[in-house]
Structure formats: structure tokens, C-alpha cells
Amino acid sequence: MRRTMARHPAQGKAIGGIATHIQEAMVTELDRRMVFLGTAVMAGAAKAAGMPTMPPAPDDEVGWAHIAALYPVTRAITQLENGYWGNMASPVRDAHRAILERLNRDSSWYARRAMVKDQAIVRDRAAAAMGVLPEEIGMCRNAAEGLSALISQFRDVGAGDRILYSDTDYEAMQGCMVNLARSRGALAIKISLPRAPTHETAIAAYEQAFAANPGLKLVLLTHISHRSGLVLPVAEIAALAKARGIAVIVDAAQSFYQLPFAIPEFGADFVGMNFHKWVGAPLGAAAIWIRKGRTDAIAPSPAEPDARPDDTQARVHQGTVDYSAQLTIPAALDFQAGLPRAAKLARLQYLRNRWVEPLRGLPGLEILLPDDARLHGAITSFRIGGRTSTADNIAITDALLDRFGIMTVHRAGLADGTCVRVTPSLFTTPAEVDGLVPALRTLVAELVR
Incomplete structure (x- = not known):
């Protein structure tokens, strides 16, 4: 986005995803600029994107299955390495394809004329989601x-x-x-x-x-x-x-x-x-x-x-x-608008706890974070006793993938050694997370003497 763009005057269109905890003074300013347009508009955008009108409870598998179905992801493996980048849901992927097609078709005619207005809308939508100007x-x-x-x-x-x-x-x-x-x-x-x-x-x-x-x-x-x-x-x-x-x-x-x-x-x-x-x-x-x-x-x-x-x-x-x-x-942002971030976090923490809680206290397994909900979201890493080198943890991620079909990733750089990161996402099922429990029990038994 070029820094010289003027702000588009017609920015009173659907705006979703704005945080619910914006400071009162900031909300007033955003209202004045017609960036915050209310929950009714956000709900309409979410419905158009295929999201449910009410967020499911963390353990409502019927509701979450509906959301998971909107993500065209592989089930050839259990994907528990979702911290790299996020999958696009189907409505987002379709919008992206349409934009790519227009860019390829209209090139500079669009880029140097109408795109300037669209980029200004993007900036305002992004700012609203961040809770800033x-x-x-x-x-x-x-x-x-x-x-x-x-x-x-x-x-x-x-x-x-x-x-x-x-x-x-x-x-x-x-x-x-x-x-x-x-x-x-x-x-x-x-x-x-x-x-x-x-x-x-x-x-x-x-x-x-x-x-x-x-x-x-x-x-x-x-x-x-x-x-x-x-x-x-x-x-x-x-x-x-x-x-x-x-x-x-x-x-x-x-x-x-x-x-x-x-x-x-x-x-x-x-x-x-x-x-x-x-x-x-x-x-x-x-x-x-x-x-x-x-x-x-x-x-x-x-x-x-x-x-x-x-x-x-x-x-x-x-x-x-x-x-x-x-x-x-x-x-x-339209897609995310139907899923309040508190509900999303509750689901991610629920999935995280499905593997952490049964393994907490297993001799030979170190889970790097406590269960204080203030200190974790979806992501939690682990170590198998004595295995702190990068090579050790690459070998563990290879074993999880090759033998159990579970994708994770090693992370180096902590002062006390390398670890393995586990990250579920919104399309992850409890059964997929549960599969990590026997896999780690097996590896710990093999690697810790």
C-alpha cells in the first residue's frame, strides 16, 4: 500500500472483527471515523461468510464440526503445527482467488486506479480489528x-x-x-x-x-x-x-x-x-x-x-x-466476525488441554507451561527427559510424523534447550489431539531409561 493514498470516503461498509475491549476513548474516535459499525453488521458479515450466528461452546463438537468443514485441509496427517501460518477458510480462499483473477486480468489499470480505494478500505478494516486509528x-x-x-x-x-x-x-x-x-x-x-x-x-x-x-x-x-x-x-x-x-x-x-x-x-x-x-x-x-x-x-x-x-x-x-x-x-475479518475471540480462545485452550492434562506428571515428560489459562493459548511445547539438543527434538518430530502421523515442529533457542511445539487449530478435532497422548507415552517409554 502506497503511503500517499487518500482515505476512501465510502468506508461505511461492513466492518467485522473489531475487538470488544477497546478503550472507551478509542471507541469514540473510531465511531467518529465510521470505522466501528456495530454488532449487527458484523453478524451479517459473518453469516455471509458461512459462520454460525452463535459461537459454539468449547466442547460442542457438532458446532465446531460445522466450522471445521469450512477449512479445506488435509486429513492425511494430524496437523498439530498450526503456528506457522493459518489456513484460509473456504470463503476467504474464494475471495482471494477472485482478487487474484482481477489483478491478473486488469493489472495496472486496476492497480493504479480503483485499487487505491480498495487499499484504503483494507487499511481501515485492519485498523478497526486492531482497535487503533x-x-x-x-x-x-x-x-x-x-x-x-x-x-x-x-x-x-x-x-x-x-x-x-x-x-x-x-x-x-x-x-x-x-x-x-x-x-x-x-x-x-x-x-x-x-x-x-x-x-x-x-x-x-x-x-x-x-x-x-x-x-x-x-x-x-x-x-x-x-x-x-x-x-x-x-x-x-x-x-x-x-x-x-x-x-x-x-x-x-x-x-x-x-x-x-x-x-x-x-x-x-x-x-x-x-x-x-x-x-x-x-x-x-x-x-x-x-x-x-x-x-x-x-x-x-x-x-x-x-x-x-x-x-x-x-x-x-x-x-x-x-x-x-x-x-x-x-x-x-468477515469470516472471523462470527467467532468472538474469547470463544475462539476457549476452544483452542480446550484442545490444548486434551493432550496436556492426561500427560501432566508423566515421568520423563516435561510440559513447558503450567495450566494457568493466563499463560497459554493454543500453543504448548514439551521435552522428553534429557533430550534437549536440536537433533534430539528433530528426531522426536520425525518419529511423531513417520510412526504416528502427527505433524509437530521443534523449536530451538530457549536457554534450557530445544523443545517440540504442539499447536491445534479451529479445524482440529478432539480425536486428533487425543492421538498425541498414546504417541508420547510410547516415545517417552522408549527414550527415557
């Missing part, structure tokens, strides 16, 4: 691209300053923090979060790090770790950081639409997130958010040397991208 966001291809810009172009770090990140953060973002420090003569501090975290100890780890490193200028917080699945108490930690004058960047790549929240609730300065994971848009749809009044803290992209100080989009230069992915965001 359209001018506060910039579109990009993925959270890594957006967060790389936010970190690498952060201006307020100089020689002798300190910045902070943890072992739960995404590898590329850790690399960006290290390179930011190197390029400015600063010091990058890496902390390790507790091996068996609780809500309190996770907060305490950052509080202690803040106290031990006076003069910190920036902290990176990952809302849901792609490694263990830990849900970090971001709002509480961000409040501690802000009290010390520390700028906060939040990585919400895994949490956006997996958990119910609006972006302003973090209390952060900058956020990067995806639409192609838990929103279910096509690959290549993501955004950054910069709090109003903080845009100039991020230098413009080198490709945008004359950008205005308040131009958020200029912080990520897009060039020519896969426009079809971004243009399909409204269809993905």
Missing part, C-alpha cells in the same frame, strides 16, 4: 519485516545505552536487537525467563532486569512465544517499563486473533503483528502500529528519505508486493 498503522508482508523496521530504525539508542530482550523472542528479532546495539555502540542485554514460569515470575524477571540495568532505552516483549507458547503479561511489564522511561516494542505475531485484546491495551509504543496466522488471511499480510505521537521515534525507511514525521507507512517501504494478500484481509 488508520493513520497509526503501516501495512507490511509479515511481522518479522515490520518488527525489523521498528527495531533497526529506532532512533533513541546511542553509545553506552542498553536495550533488553529475552530467550523467548523470535530469532530474527533477537538479531535485530543485537545489530541495533552494535551499530550504535550500545549494549544488548539478553535475559532468560524462568524454566517453569508463572504469571508472577515472568513479570519479576523483567522487573529485576529493569532494576539491574539503569538507563535502558528499549525493551522487546513477545506476547506469545513461538517457542514455548508462553503468554507474557505484556501490559503489566510494559507499565513497569514506561515508569522507567523505557520504550516498548511488542511482537504480537502469534497472539493477534489467537487471544482477545486490542492493541492499545498493551500500553506499548510500537507493535508488529500478522494477519496470515490466526486471522487466516493469505500469506503476506501483516502490519505495524506506532502510537500516535511516537512515529518520529522510528526513522523512515531508507527508501523514504523525505517522509513526513507522522507517516507510519513510510517506516516500512513496501514496493510492489502481493496485493492480493492484503486485499483479502476484509474477507478474513
Whole structure:
């Protein structure tokens, strides 16, 4: 999306997916801009997308089977690695195909004329789903691209300053923090979060790090770790950081639409997130958010040397991208509109607990997260006793797939070793998750002596 686009005046069309916990002042502003159009319109969009009018209870298998049927996914294996990207539901896939066809047919005639208006609608729909103002966001291809810009172009770090990140953060973002420090003569501090975290100890780890490193200028917080699945108490930690004058960047790549929240609730300065994971848009749809009044803290992209100080989009230069992915965001939000995020999370946690609870306490099996619902969503990782190397955990994922037909993925980088990540999705059945239980019992018996 080009940063010079004017906002389309006819944006009072169906808008779905807006968070229910937007701050009162933000709701007022969004109402004024005709971005929030009410639950009746969202319900209509959801019905048109094939979603039920009422969300099923977490264990309502008839209701969830109806939703699962809208996902054209393979059943040749049990897919429990759904943290990479989200499958498009059939209505979203159909909308994407139609957009691709138009782009291929009309090319620049559409792209340089009518598409500008459609992109402005996309931006407003995306902002509404995030609970923010359209001018506060910039579109990009993925959270890594957006967060790389936010970190690498952060201006307020100089020689002798300190910045902070943890072992739960995404590898590329850790690399960006290290390179930011190197390029400015600063010091990058890496902390390790507790091996068996609780809500309190996770907060305490950052509080202690803040106290031990006076003069910190920036902290990176990952809302849901792609490694263990830990849900970090971001709002509480961000409040501690802000009290010390520390700028906060939040990585919400895994949490956006997996958990119910609006972006302003973090209390952060900058956020990067995806639409192609838990929103279910096509690959290549993501955004950054910069709090109003903080845009100039991020230098413009080198490709945008004359950008205005308040131009958020200029912080990520897009060039020519896969426009079809971004243009399909409204269809993905329409589909999600019929499933409140709290109901979605309840189902994902129900599926997660189907395998965690029977295996909790099994000798030789370490489940990395507790059962505190504040600390997990769909994702939870495990280790088999003594098997902490990358090779060990690749072998475990291979055994689960080759012998039991279950797809998982290893995740390296935690201070205490590599693990295996398990991630159900909305189309996952209880029987599929239940199959992991005997598979892990068998592998533990074989590998732990």
C-alpha cells in the first residue's frame, strides 16, 4: 500500500472483527471515523461468510464440526503445527482467488486506479480489528519485516545505552536487537525467563532486569512465544517499563486473533503483528502500529528519505508486493466476525488441554507451561527427559510424523534447550489431539531409561 493514498470516503461498509475491549476513548474516535459499525453488521458479515450466528461452546463438537468443514485441509496427517501460518477458510480462499483473477486480468489499470480505494478500505478494516486509528498503522508482508523496521530504525539508542530482550523472542528479532546495539555502540542485554514460569515470575524477571540495568532505552516483549507458547503479561511489564522511561516494542505475531485484546491495551509504543496466522488471511499480510505521537521515534525507511514525521507507512517501504494478500484481509475479518475471540480462545485452550492434562506428571515428560489459562493459548511445547539438543527434538518430530502421523515442529533457542511445539487449530478435532497422548507415552517409554 502506497503511503500517499487518500482515505476512501465510502468506508461505511461492513466492518467485522473489531475487538470488544477497546478503550472507551478509542471507541469514540473510531465511531467518529465510521470505522466501528456495530454488532449487527458484523453478524451479517459473518453469516455471509458461512459462520454460525452463535459461537459454539468449547466442547460442542457438532458446532465446531460445522466450522471445521469450512477449512479445506488435509486429513492425511494430524496437523498439530498450526503456528506457522493459518489456513484460509473456504470463503476467504474464494475471495482471494477472485482478487487474484482481477489483478491478473486488469493489472495496472486496476492497480493504479480503483485499487487505491480498495487499499484504503483494507487499511481501515485492519485498523478497526486492531482497535487503533488508520493513520497509526503501516501495512507490511509479515511481522518479522515490520518488527525489523521498528527495531533497526529506532532512533533513541546511542553509545553506552542498553536495550533488553529475552530467550523467548523470535530469532530474527533477537538479531535485530543485537545489530541495533552494535551499530550504535550500545549494549544488548539478553535475559532468560524462568524454566517453569508463572504469571508472577515472568513479570519479576523483567522487573529485576529493569532494576539491574539503569538507563535502558528499549525493551522487546513477545506476547506469545513461538517457542514455548508462553503468554507474557505484556501490559503489566510494559507499565513497569514506561515508569522507567523505557520504550516498548511488542511482537504480537502469534497472539493477534489467537487471544482477545486490542492493541492499545498493551500500553506499548510500537507493535508488529500478522494477519496470515490466526486471522487466516493469505500469506503476506501483516502490519505495524506506532502510537500516535511516537512515529518520529522510528526513522523512515531508507527508501523514504523525505517522509513526513507522522507517516507510519513510510517506516516500512513496501514496493510492489502481493496485493492480493492484503486485499483479502476484509474477507478474513468477515469470516472471523462470527467467532468472538474469547470463544475462539476457549476452544483452542480446550484442545490444548486434551493432550496436556492426561500427560501432566508423566515421568520423563516435561510440559513447558503450567495450566494457568493466563499463560497459554493454543500453543504448548514439551521435552522428553534429557533430550534437549536440536537433533534430539528433530528426531522426536520425525518419529511423531513417520510412526504416528502427527505433524509437530521443534523449536530451538530457549536457554534450557530445544523443545517440540504442539499447536491445534479451529479445524482440529478432539480425536486428533487425543492421538498425541498414546504417541508420547510410547516415545517417552522408549527414550527415557
